[in-house]
Amino acid sequence: MGTEPEKQDKKTKTRVRMKEQEPAERARNFREVPFGYTPEEAVEEASRCLSCKNPPCREGCPVEVEIPQFIRLIKEGNFLEACYTIKQKNALPAVCGRVCPQENQCEARCIVGKKGDPVAIGNLERFAADYEAEKGEVRIPEKPRATGRKVAIIGSGPGGLTCASDLIMSGHEVTMFEALHKPGGVLVYGIPEFRLPKVIVEREVGYIRKLGVEVVTNAVIGRLFTVDELLNEKGYDACFIATGAGLPMFLGIPGENFNGVYSANEFLTRANLMKAYLFPEYDTPIKRPGRVAVFGAGNVAMDSARVALRLGAEKVYLVYRRSEAEMPARKAEIHHAKEEGVEFVLLTNPVRFLDDGNGNLRAVECIRMELGEPDESGRRRPVPVEGSEFEMEIDVAIPALGAKANPLLLKTLPDLRLNRRGYIIAEEETGMTSKRGVFAGGDIVTGAATVILAMGAGKKVARAINGYLKWKYWDVSGFIEQ
Amino acid sequence: MFEILKKQELSENITLFEIDAKDIAKKAEPGNFIVLRIHEEGERIPLTIADFDRERGTLTTVFQKVGKTTHHLGTLNEGDFISDVIGPLGINSHIENFGKVVCVGGGVGIAPVYPIARALKHAGNHVFSIIGARTKSLLFWEDRMRQVSDELIVTTDDGSCGRKAVVTIPLEELLKEHTDIKLVIAIGPAIMMKFVCKTTEKYNVKTVVSLNSIMIDGTGMCGGCRVEVGGETKFCCVDGPDFDGHKVDFDLLMERQKMYLDEERTAFERYKAALGG
Numbered sequence: 001m002g003t004e005p006e007k008q009d010k011k012t013k014t015r016v017r018m019k020e021q022e023p024a025e026r027a028r029n030f031r032e033v034p035f036g037y038t039p040e041e042a043v044e045e046a047s048r049c050l051s052c053k054n055p056p057c058r059e060g061c062p063v064e065v066e067i068p069q070f071i072r073l074i075k076e077g078n079f080l081e082a083c084y085t086i087k088q089k090n091a092l093p094a095v096c097g098r099v100c101p102q103e104n105q106c107e108a109r110c111i112v113g114k115k116g117d118p119v120a121i122g123n124l125e126r127f128a129a130d131y132e133a134e135k136g137e138v139r140i141p142e143k144p145r146a147t148g149r150k151v152a153i154i155g156s157g158p159g160g161l162t163c164a165s166d167l168i169m170s171g172h173e174v175t176m177f178e179a180l181h182k183p184g185g186v187l188v189y190g191i192p193e194f195r196l197p198k199v200i201v202e203r204e205v206g207y208i209r210k211l212g213v214e215v216v217t218n219a220v221i222g223r224l225f226t227v228d229e230l231l232n233e234k235g236y237d238a239c240f241i242a243t244g245a246g247l248p249m250f251l252g253i254p255g256e257n258f259n260g261v262y263s264a265n266e267f268l269t270r271a272n273l274m275k276a277y278l279f280p281e282y283d284t285p286i287k288r289p290g291r292v293a294v295f296g297a298g299n300v301a302m303d304s305a306r307v308a309l310r311l312g313a314e315k316v317y318l319v320y321r322r323s324e325a326e327m328p329a330r331k332a333e334i335h336h337a338k339e340e341g342v343e344f345v346l347l348t349n350p351v352r353f354l355d356d357g358n359g360n361l362r363a364v365e366c367i368r369m370e371l372g373e374p375d376e377s378g379r380r381r382p383v384p385v386e387g388s389e390f391e392m393e394i395d396v397a398i399p400a401l402g403a404k405a406n407p408l409l410l411k412t413l414p415d416l417r418l419n420r421r422g423y424i425i426a427e428e429e430t431g432m433t434s435k436r437g438v439f440a441g442g443d444i445v446t447g448a449a450t451v452i453l454a455m456g457a458g459k460k461v462a463r464a465i466n467g468y469l470k471w472k473y474w475d476v477s478g479f480i481e482q
Numbered sequence: 483m484f485e486i487l488k489k490q491e492l493s494e495n496i497t498l499f500e501i502d503a504k505d506i507a508k509k510a511e512p513g514n515f516i517v518l519r520i521h522e523e524g525e526r527i528p529l530t531i532a533d534f535d536r537e538r539g540t541l542t543t544v545f546q547k548v549g550k551t552t553h554h555l556g557t558l559n560e561g562d563f564i565s566d567v568i569g570p571l572g573i574n575s576h577i578e579n580f581g582k583v584v585c586v587g588g589g590v591g592i593a594p595v596y597p598i599a600r601a602l603k604h605a606g607n608h609v610f611s612i613i614g615a616r617t618k619s620l621l622f623w624e625d626r627m628r629q630v631s632d633e634l635i636v637t638t639d640d641g642s643c644g645r646k647a648v649v650t651i652p653l654e655e656l657l658k659e660h661t662d663i664k665l666v667i668a669i670g671p672a673i674m675m676k677f678v679c680k681t682t683e684k685y686n687v688k689t690v691v692s693l694n695s696i697m698i699d700g701t702g703m704c705g706g707c708r709v710e711v712g713g714e715t716k717f718c719c720v721d722g723p724d725f726d727g728h729k730v731d732f733d734l735l736m737e738r739q740k741m742y743l744d745e746e747r748t749a750f751e752r753y754k755a756a757l758g759g
């Protein structure tokens with residue numbers, strides 16, 4: 001492995017903790033929870049890295065950030081170079097340092113993690129990016145020679161942003177179309193301010209604008225322009241669909257349309273994109289709930305619960321039909337939610353919503369569950385306990401069950417092959433679809449996944465588009481049966 | 483940024499804007515709407531595309547001042563800009579030669595019914611139109627509606643213009659007299675659409691309504707615009723806004739429209755106070 005375990009003295013077993021706002025205080029404001037490392041803390045944490053020759057951490061990173069190199073630069077106090085090193089592989093380090101599930105990726109593989117805490121790669125990545133932004137030394141690379149080719153990118157989430165920045169650096173003309181009034185995808189409308197401050201996303205979008213990408217907001221592709229028009233009339237040579245998985249799922253139980261039942265998408269969009277937590281300074285309203293129940297246990301559920309707390313809720317229940325061990329959310333988020341006072345109601349499933357007689361939510365009837373035989377996924381299947389129904393008084397309910405593919409654009413593309421779940425079929429290495437010149441990647445191909453995977457897809461697609469623009473080669477028979 | 487090219491006060495509290503939006507105008511069809519946001523702190527509100535001119539690249543929208551955002555919108559003038567205009571959204575109204583049809587527009591609903599009546603007329607239909615408002619000063623576009631209708635009936639609740647009646651009275655007379663009416667289109671306040679549907683149900687005449695639930699994105703992303711049609715939940719912005727009126731749960735629609743009454747009042751009071759002081 002090329003590591004020197006004997007160097008691992010006691011001091012290096014625990015990582016430098018990132019200071020954060022106290023739970024009681026932060027549960028009532030929208031400011032970011034962790035404060036970030038000071039330069040001293042960053043250097044100290046960086047010095048725990050063993051600079052492995054064959055670094056396993058790098059393989060755990062979907063975009064293969066040169067982890068030992070950038071960490072060594074931090075150790076040497078060369079913070080700006082550290083950031084440039086990360087940026088060669090990852091255009092959005094300030095975002096990834098904050099929201100990547102590092103514990104399952106880069107940090108899960110770190111050698112130091114075998115005997116203690118793994119090196120805090122995410123925290124260091126965040127530090128380097130924030131340092132660069134703070135010093136105002138964002139480097140704008142020289143513009144390459146223009147190729148005269150034009151690429152349209154649909155959707156400005158992490159997948160679209162990454163692909164756009166890579167393609168513009170290859171000398172193509174790039175236009176990114178976004179349906180909403182602000183670019184950033186889930187980074188602006190979904191992930192809340194206290195986990196990912198919106199100025200960071202604005203900064204990253206500003207950066208790719210400076211590189212020369214034209215960002216067109218308020219452009220609902222499928223309605224304003226179709227993909228065929230972009231390719232045949234507007235002169236685009238290729239098109240990348242990165243529209244995410246933005247269709248909310250509901251529980252499908254009675255009473256789900258009462259006032260006070262929000263999809264997680266709506267609740268988070270009102271709060272984050274529309275800044276409803278600043279109502280009435282901002283015009284968009286949101287119910288200031290007394291008691292809230294969130295259904296689900298992924299990142300989206302945790303975010304919804306924590307936003308509800310910050311809107312002043314006195315009680316926030318997180319209702320999940322399995323047990324804590326099966327929760328899909330990041331461990332850190334579960335921990336944060338608990339610390340802030342979210343109450344977990346486990347092995348419980350909603351049955352129906354009840355109203356006050358005027359269509360306003362009053363309560364939810366739930367049933368207790370127990371774990372039965374394992375299902376196909378290997379997890380023990382929850383089964384209802386007969387006769388265990390009970391009512392919970394609530395005035396806001398938020399089903400946070402994940403997302404589906406939004407058909408708005410897809411139904412204008414009859415020649416684009418979709419899988420059974422409605423997502424686009426695309427070749428994994430290239431993002432090529434069944435339609436010539438059209439590539440796809442991110443959540444619209446994989447279903448709801450992660451920021452870094454969408455970025456990884458954006459990168460691969462940028463490479464494939466470069467090839468396609470040169471050779472005009474299109475063969476998808478290998479993975480799409482005719 | 484989208485420039486307001488023309489402003490016209492149509493009645494006491496109803497304003498017309500012609501907006502420079504070349505790309506949207508190119509694609510707009512009867513039944514479509516836009517979502518707009520006036521400025522950075524603004525909310526997103528939907529307004530129907532009441533007319534469009536593909537050559538000049540303009541959209542016409544007609545709005546009633548009911549709360550903060552629409553009042554604020556009403557203070558803008560020719561040459562001013564609206565930060566965001568998104569569209570065209572919603573499915574296109576279904577247009578074909580049905581034979582005899584009735585178009586009913588109530589209050590500000592006269593504006594969205596106009597392009598549909600026009601398209602139906604072009605398609606060869608015999609178009610009866612009924613437009614109604616509380617009182618004369620709230621009526622508008624009588625001339626435009628007359629141009630696209632074979633017969634136009636005007637009603638006001640107080641009789642200050644046209645017949646003193648609600649729109650369902652002449653509608654029922656038409657349905658009785660012309661048993662070959664194939665379709666009724668009704669756009670207006672939810673309560674009006676509900677009673678139009680009650681009327682047409684008796685005569686078994688298909689009725690299309692345009693629902694106005696509270697919206698944010700208008701693209702199917704948030705689900706806030708949920709309505710129930712035939713016992714199924716639909717997203718008004720992408721599955722509609724046109725629906726089969728006989729299947730719509732109007733009571734639910736009206737309850738959901740009231741979701742933010744308190745907040746809307748707060749916003750409006752605050753807005754008026756800011757103007758006053």
Ligand SMILES: Cc1cc2nc3c(=O)[nH]c(=O)nc-3n(C[C@H](O)[C@H](O)[C@H](O)COP(=O)(O)OP(=O)(O)OC[C@H]3O[C@@H](n4cnc5c(N)ncnc54)[C@H](O)[C@@H]3O)c2cc1C
Binds near residue numbers: 178190243268406
């Ligand atoms: C609340 C929440 C919390 C999350 N937390 C984490 C986390 O902590 N860590 C993590 O790694 N991942 C997290 N995720 C998942 C992650 O955000 C997504 O996997 C990722 O954003 C997907 O990127 P994308 O580029 O595919 O699409 P998106 O980010 O979904 O962006 C798609 C964009 O396309 C636009 N669009 C859609 N249709 C059209 C159209 N027809 N025309 C034009 N534009 C269109 C949309 O408006 C949107 O802006 C979270 C997701 C949510 C919802």
Ligand SMILES: Cc1cc2nc3c(=O)[nH]c(=O)nc-3n(C[C@H](O)[C@H](O)[C@H](O)COP(=O)(O)OP(=O)(O)OC[C@H]3O[C@@H](n4cnc5c(N)ncnc54)[C@H](O)[C@@H]3O)c2cc1C
Binds near residue numbers: 526547747
């Ligand atoms: C598809 C569609 C087309 C519409 N077309 C027109 C039109 O052509 N002309 C017109 O005058 N009005 C139209 N409306 C209604 C218009 O959107 C509302 O009058 C407007 O949003 C009110 O905003 P406000 O801040 O002035 O008033 P508020 O005081 O905020 O609200 C007054 C009432 O308007 C409704 N409303 C509030 N916010 C929204 C929202 N975000 N989305 C939808 N409804 C809301 C509610 O029922 C509320 O009780 C349409 C609505 C829909 C859904």
Ligand code: SF4
Binds near residue numbers: 061062097105107121
């Ligand atoms: S991008 Fe994510 S996975 Fe890769 S090194 Fe950074 S934090 Fe780790």
Ligand code: SF4
Binds near residue numbers: 052111121
């Ligand atoms: S982060 Fe861990 S695995 Fe990666 S180089 Fe440093 S010590 Fe090795």
Ligand code: FES
Binds near residue numbers: 698700701703718720
């Ligand atoms: S307005 Fe959001 S889904 Fe219809």
